[in-house]
Amino acid sequence: xxxxxxxxxxxxxGLAAMLVLQGALAAIDIFEFSxxxxxERYQQLIVDxxxxxxxxxxxxxxxxxIAADLRREIHRMLEDGLSDAQIKQFLVDRxxxxxxxxxxxxxxxxxxxxxxxxxxxxxxxxxxxxxxxARHQAVAQGNLDGDDEx
Amino acid sequence: MKRIVLFIPLILFVLLAGFFYAALEMRKTRSxxxxxxxxxxxxxxxxxxxxxxxxxxxLDTLVNGExxxxxxxxxxxxxCVYEHPYLKQLVERGVRLVGVxxxxxxxxxxxxxxxxxxxxxxxIQDPLGSLGIDLGVYGAPETYLIDAEGVIRxxxxxxxxxxxxxxxxxxxxxxxxxxxxxx
Amino acid sequence: MIPEFGLIALIFSLLYxxxxxxxxxxxxxxxxxxxxxxxxxxxxxxxxxxxISFVLLVWSFLVNDFSLSYVAxxxxxxxxxxxxxxxxxxxxxxxxxxxxLVLGGxxxxxxxxxxxxxADFRAIALAVxxxxxxxxxxxxxxxxxxxxxxxPFPPGEGNDLNPLLQDFGLIVHxxxxxxxxxxxxxxxxxxxxxxxxxxLDATWARWLRPWTNVAWAFLTLGITLGSWWAYYxxxxxxxxxxxxxxxxxxxxxxxxxxxxxxxxxxxxxDMFKRWTLVLxxxxxxxSLLGTFLVRSGVLSSVHAFANDPERGLxxxxxxxxxVGGSLTLFALRVRDxxxxxxxxxxxxxxxxxxxxxxxxLMAAVVLLGTLYPLLVDALALGSVSVGPPYFxxxxxxxxxxxxxxxxxxxxxxxxxxxxxxxxxQVPVSLVGALVLGAAVAxxxxxxxxxxxxxxxxxxxxxxxxxxxxYQRSRGGRSLKSLRMAYWGMVxxxxxxxxxxxxxxxxxxxxxxxxxxxxxxxxxQLGDYQFSVEGFRHEEGPNYVAExxxxxxxxxxxxxxxxxxxxxxxxxxxxxMTEAGIAGSLWRDLYVSMGEPLGxxxxxxxxxxxxxxxxxxxxxxxxxxxxxxxxxxxxxxGGAEAEA
Numbered sequence: 001x002x003x004x005x006x007x008x009x010x011x012x013x014g015l016a017a018m019l020v021l022q023g024a025l026a027a028i029d030i031f032e033f034s035x036x037x038x039x040e041r042y043q044q045l046i047v048d049x050x051x052x053x054x055x056x057x058x059x060x061x062x063x064x065x066i067a068a069d070l071r072r073e074i075h076r077m078l079e080d081g082l083s084d085a086q087i088k089q090f091l092v093d094r095x096x097x098x099x100x101x102x103x104x105x106x107x108x109x110x111x112x113x114x115x116x117x118x119x120x121x122x123x124x125x126x127x128x129x130x131x132x133x134a135r136h137q138a139v140a141q142g143n144l145d146g147d148d149e150x
Numbered sequence: 151m152k153r154i155v156l157f158i159p160l161i162l163f164v165l166l167a168g169f170f171y172a173a174l175e176m177r178k179t180r181s182x183x184x185x186x187x188x189x190x191x192x193x194x195x196x197x198x199x200x201x202x203x204x205x206x207x208x209l210d211t212l213v214n215g216e217x218x219x220x221x222x223x224x225x226x227x228x229x230c231v232y233e234h235p236y237l238k239q240l241v242e243r244g245v246r247l248v249g250v251x252x253x254x255x256x257x258x259x260x261x262x263x264x265x266x267x268x269x270x271x272x273x274i275q276d277p278l279g280s281l282g283i284d285l286g287v288y289g290a291p292e293t294y295l296i297d298a299e300g301v302i303r304x305x306x307x308x309x310x311x312x313x314x315x316x317x318x319x320x321x322x323x324x325x326x327x328x329x330x331x332x333x
Numbered sequence: 334m335i336p337e338f339g340l341i342a343l344i345f346s347l348l349y350x351x352x353x354x355x356x357x358x359x360x361x362x363x364x365x366x367x368x369x370x371x372x373x374x375x376x377x378x379x380x381x382x383x384x385i386s387f388v389l390l391v392w393s394f395l396v397n398d399f400s401l402s403y404v405a406x407x408x409x410x411x412x413x414x415x416x417x418x419x420x421x422x423x424x425x426x427x428x429x430x431x432x433x434l435v436l437g438g439x440x441x442x443x444x445x446x447x448x449x450x451x452a453d454f455r456a457i458a459l460a461v462x463x464x465x466x467x468x469x470x471x472x473x474x475x476x477x478x479x480x481x482x483x484x485p486f487p488p489g490e491g492n493d494l495n496p497l498l499q500d501f502g503l504i505v506h507x508x509x510x511x512x513x514x515x516x517x518x519x520x521x522x523x524x525x526x527x528x529x530x531x532x533l534d535a536t537w538a539r540w541l542r543p544w545t546n547v548a549w550a551f552l553t554l555g556i557t558l559g560s561w562w563a564y565y566x567x568x569x570x571x572x573x574x575x576x577x578x579x580x581x582x583x584x585x586x587x588x589x590x591x592x593x594x595x596x597x598x599x600x601x602x603d604m605f606k607r608w609t610l611v612l613x614x615x616x617x618x619x620s621l622l623g624t625f626l627v628r629s630g631v632l633s634s635v636h637a638f639a640n641d642p643e644r645g646l647x648x649x650x651x652x653x654x655x656v657g658g659s660l661t662l663f664a665l666r667v668r669d670x671x672x673x674x675x676x677x678x679x680x681x682x683x684x685x686x687x688x689x690x691x692x693x694l695m696a697a698v699v700l701l702g703t704l705y706p707l708l709v710d711a712l713a714l715g716s717v718s719v720g721p722p723y724f725x726x727x728x729x730x731x732x733x734x735x736x737x738x739x740x741x742x743x744x745x746x747x748x749x750x751x752x753x754x755x756x757x758q759v760p761v762s763l764v765g766a767l768v769l770g771a772a773v774a775x776x777x778x779x780x781x782x783x784x785x786x787x788x789x790x791x792x793x794x795x796x797x798x799x800x801x802x803y804q805r806s807r808g809g810r811s812l813k814s815l816r817m818a819y820w821g822m823v824x825x826x827x828x829x830x831x832x833x834x835x836x837x838x839x840x841x842x843x844x845x846x847x848x849x850x851x852x853x854x855x856x857q858l859g860d861y862q863f864s865v866e867g868f869r870h871e872e873g874p875n876y877v878a879e880x881x882x883x884x885x886x887x888x889x890x891x892x893x894x895x896x897x898x899x900x901x902x903x904x905x906x907x908x909m910t911e912a913g914i915a916g917s918l919w920r921d922l923y924v925s926m927g928e929p930l931g932x933x934x935x936x937x938x939x940x941x942x943x944x945x946x947x948x949x950x951x952x953x954x955x956x957x958x959x960x961x962x963x964x965x966x967x968x969x970g971g972a973e974a975e976a
Contacts, residue, residue: 027569027927028847028925028927028928028936028937028938029927029936030847030848030849030930030936031847043845047721048721048722050718050720052286052288053183053288053289054635055182055183055633055634055637056574056576056577056633056634056635057635058720060569061567061568061569061571064288065253065279066279066287066288066289069278069279069283070283073283092188093188094188094189094283094285094286095185095188095286095288096185096186096187096188096286096715096716097188097715097716097717097718098185098186098715098717098718099718100717100718101718101719101720101721101722102722102723103705103717103718103719103723108709108714108715108717109705109709109717109719112702112705112719112723113723115701116694116697116698116701116727116730119698120694120731123693123694124690126690127686127687127690130686131677131678131686134675134676134677134678134682134683135675135676135677135678136675137675137676138674138676138677138749139675140675141674141675144748144749145748145749146680146681146746146747146748146749147746147747148681148744148745148746148747149601149747153664156663156664156667157664159611159615159660159663159664160660160661160663160664163618163656163657167649167652167656167657169704169708169711170625170629170649171646171649172711173631173711174629174631174642174645174646174649176710176711177629177630177631177642177645178642180710182630182631182632182633183633185716186713186715
C-alpha cells in the first residue's frame with residue numbers, strides 16, 4: 001500500500017539501487033572528518049570541482065554515481081593528508097582539466113585569463129580617447145557649466 | 151579610419167557566427183557530453199585485483215605484447231547488452247578483449263556472461279570503481295585501446311558499433327600493430 | 334480538430350507577419366499612406382492569431398489531448414490544472430510559441446501606443462518587428478511544431494511534466510524572462526528604423542526609454558525569479574551557477590543596463606546617439622544569441638532546452654540575417670549625427686561612459702568564459718571548464734569600481750563637475766559611509782573581509798544617495814519637486830547596494846553540514862540547533878512524499894519548524910527533494926533531505942544562510958526603480974509631452 005512504501009526495508013534497498021542508477025537525490029554523503037579544517041576544505045573542494053558526467057554540475061550538487069565515488073575519494077585523500085593542489089592534480093590526471101571549474105592560468109586556458117585584461121586595456125584606451133576629445137571640444141566651445149538637472 | 155571603426159561590431163559578429171557554424175558542424179560527430187580522455191598516450195594504470203573466478207590479475211596479465219581492447223561494462227548497464235554482439239564479432243576476427251567489470255558483483259557478472267556469452271580473454275573485478283577512477287571512467291560502456299606496451303592510445307565513451315570501429319578505432323588499432331582476420 | 338485550428342492560426346500568424354514586414358515598408362518606399370497605416374491593424378491581427386494558437390495549445394493540455402506529441406511528452410492526467418497550463422511552455426516547442434506570443438504582445442503594444450510617432454518611422458519599426466516574427470514563426474512551423482500529432486496510435490497517458498518544473502517559480506519565470514528578452518526587440522526595431530530613415534533625434538530617445546526600461550525591468554525580475562527558484566528547488570542552497578543558460582540571460586541584461594543609462598544621456602543631452610544605437614542592436618542580438626545557445630546543443634548545461642544541431646542551424650541563419658543585417662546597416666548608414674557638445678571627464682557624461690564601459694566589459698567576459706570551452710573543444714585541444722571562480726573574479730574586478738563610481742557619478746553635473754561641488758559632496762558622504770559601513774561590519778562579522786567590503790560599498794552608495802536627496806531638497810528646491818525619474822534612479826541604486834550586501838554577506842557567512850538525522854537527533858550549526866521531531870508520510874495529487882519535522886532553535890528558543898520532503902512522482906517515478914526553508918530578512922534556515930539510511934534515519938544537509946534574501950530584495954528594488962523612472966510625467970502622452 002502506498003501508505004507505508006517508504007518504511008519497508010525491501011523498498012529501501014530498491015530505492016537505494018534505483019537511486020544509484022538514476023541518481024535522483026541531493027548529493028549528500030555523511031563523512032566523518034578528523035578535523036574541522038578538513039571538513040571545510042572538503043566543502044570547498046566539492047564546490048570547485050566539476051562532475052565529469054553531468055551537464056555542468058559540481059561535485060556538491062551532482063547525484064550521479066561517479067560524483068559520489070569522487071567525493072569519497074576526496075574524503076580519503078583529505079584524511080590521507082594530501083594538499084588541495086595534490087587532490088586536484090589527482091583528478092586532473094585522470095579526468096583532464098575539465099574537472100577544474102577554475103581554468104589553470106597556463107597552456108590552453110591562458111588566453112581566457114589574458115583576454116579580459118586586453119579588453120579592459122582596449123576599452124580603457126577608447127574611453128580615454130573619447131574623454132580627451134570631448135574635453136577639447138568643451139574647452140573650444142567655451143560654455144563650460146552644466147546643471148545637475150534630472 | 152572612422153568608417154572602419156563602424157564596421158568593428160559587424161566584423162566581430164561575423165567571426166562569432168563563423169565560430170558557431172563550425173561548432174554546430176562539430177556537434178554532429180562529437181556529443182556535448184563527451185570528454186576528451188586525459189590518459190591518451192599514458193600507460194594503463196597499474197592495478198592488482200581479482201578476475202571473476204577470484205584468480206589474481208594485474209597489469210602484467212593485461213599487457214602481453216598484443217594490441218588489446220579494454221571494455222568497461224556492468225551487468226546493470228543496458229547499452230552494454232546492445233554493444234556485446236559487435237564486440238563478439240571483433241573477438242572472432244582476432245581482437246583481444248579484456249573486461250573491467252565495473253561496480254558489479256561477480257555473481258551477477260557471471261550470470262550476465264552466461265546469458266550473453268563470455269568473449270573476454272579475462273576479467274578484472276572493479277566493484278567499487280577504483281580502477282575506473284584511475285582510468286577516468288564516468289559511465290559504462292567505455293572502451294580503451296592499448297598498444298603492445300600497454301600505453302592507452304584511444305578511448306571510446308559509449309557503445310562500440312560498426313561505424314565507431316571502422317571510422318575511429320580500427321585505424322588506431324592497425325596503426326599500433328593490431329591484426330585483424332579477414333571479414 | 335482543435336489542434337488543427339491551432340496550427341491554422343499559426344499559419345495565419347505567419348501570413349500577417351509577412352504582410353507586416355512587407356506592406357508598411359512598401360508604403361514608405363512608394364509613399365502610399367494606406368500601406369503605411371496598415372502597420373497598426375496588421376500588428377493587432379498578428380497578435381490575435383498568435384494568441385488564438387497559444388490558447389488552443391493550452392486548451393489541448395487542459396483536456397489531456399495526448400494525441401499531440403508535445404502534450405504527451407510534457408503532461409499527464411494527474412497533473413494539477415495549473416501545471417498543465419504551465420506545461421505549455423515547459424519544453425522547447427511550447428516555449429517557442431510563448432516567445433512568439435510575447436513578441437506579438439509587444440508588437441501589438443507598439444502598434445497601439447505609437448500613433449504620435451512620425452508615420453514612416455513607425456511603419457518601418459513595426460515592419461522590422463514583423464520581419465523578426467516571420468523568422469520565429471517559420472522556425473516553429475518548420476522545425477518545432479507544437480501541434481504535431483502522434484497518430485495513428487496516440488498514447489493513453491502522458492509522460493508527465495518534469496517534476497522540477499512542477500513549481501510556481503517555473504510557471505512565472507519563463508514568461509517574465511521572455512517579456513524582457515523579447516522586449517529588447519522594440520529598442521532594436523527603433524534602432525533599425527532610425528538607421529533606415531536617417532533620423533535620430535532626442536524624441537527618438539525619449540520615446541524609446543519607457544519601452545526599454547520596462548523590458549529591462551522584466552528581464553531583471555525573470556532572472557531574479559530563476560535564481561530564487563534554483564535556490565529553493567535544487568536543494569543545495571546555491572543561487573547562481575554561471576551555467577551557460579544563466580549567462581545567456583545575464584549578457585542581454587548587462588548590455589540592457591548600459592543601454593538604459595546611455596538612453597538617459599541621449600534623451601537629456603542629445604548625445605552618444607551612435608553608441609546608444611549600437612547598444613540597442615546588441616541587446617536584442619544577445620537575446621537572439623541566448624536563444625541559439627540554449628536550443629542548439631553546442632553547450633553543456635543542465636538547463637539546455639533542446640539538443641538539435643538542425644534547429645541550431647536555422648537559428649544561426651536567422652541570427653546572421655537579423656544581426657548581420659542590422660550591423661551592416663549601422664556601419665553604412667550611421668553618419669556624423671553627433672551634436673558635438675563637449676564635456677569634461679569629471680562629469681555625468683563621463684561617469685555614464687565609465688558605467689557603460691564596465692558593463693560592456695562584464696558582458697564580454699561572460700561571453701568569453703561561456704564560449705571558451707567550446708572554442709577549445711572545436712580546436713580539438715581538449716576539454717576544459719570555465720566556472721564560478723573565473724566569473725566571480727572578473728565580475729568583481731569590474732563591478733567594484735563600478736559601484737564606487739556609481740555612488741559619486743549619480744550626483745555629478747552635466748558637462749563639468751567643479752572641485753567646489755565635489756568638496757560639498759564627497760567628504761561628508763565618505764565619513765558617513767565609513768561610519769555606517771564600519772558599524773555594520775563590526776556588528777555582523779568583524780573578522781570577515783567580504784563583509785567589510787560589502788558593508789562599506791553599500792554604505793558608500795546609500796549615504797551618497799541620501800546626502801544627494803538632502804542637498805536637492807534645500808536651497809529653494811523642495812522634495813516634492815524631485816521627479817519620478819530621480820526617485821527611480823535612487824531606488825535602483827539603493828537596490829544595487831542591497832544586492833551587494835546580500836551577495837557579499839551571504840557568500841562569506843553561509844555554512845552547511847551533511848549530517849545523519851534520526852528521531853531525536855540534534856545538530857548544531859553556528860548558533861542554531863536543528864532537531865528532528867519526527868518523520869511522516871503524505872500523499873499529494875500526483876506524488877507521495879516522506880517528510881521530516883525539524884525544529885530549529887537558538888538559545889532554547891524555537892525559531893522555526895521546517896518540513897523538508899522527499900517526493901516520488903507517480904507517473905514518471907522521478908524522485909524530487911523539496912527543501913524546508915524558514916526565511917527572514919536576516920537569515921535563511923534551510924534543510925534538504927538526502928537518502929534514507931534506515932527506517933526513520935536520513936542523511937540531510939542543513940544550512941544557515943545569513944542575508945541571502947537581500948540578493949533578491951535588491952534585485953526587486955532595481956526592477957521597481959526602472960519602472961518608477963518611466964512613470965515620470967514627461968513620458969506620458971508620448972513624444973509630444975515636453976520636459
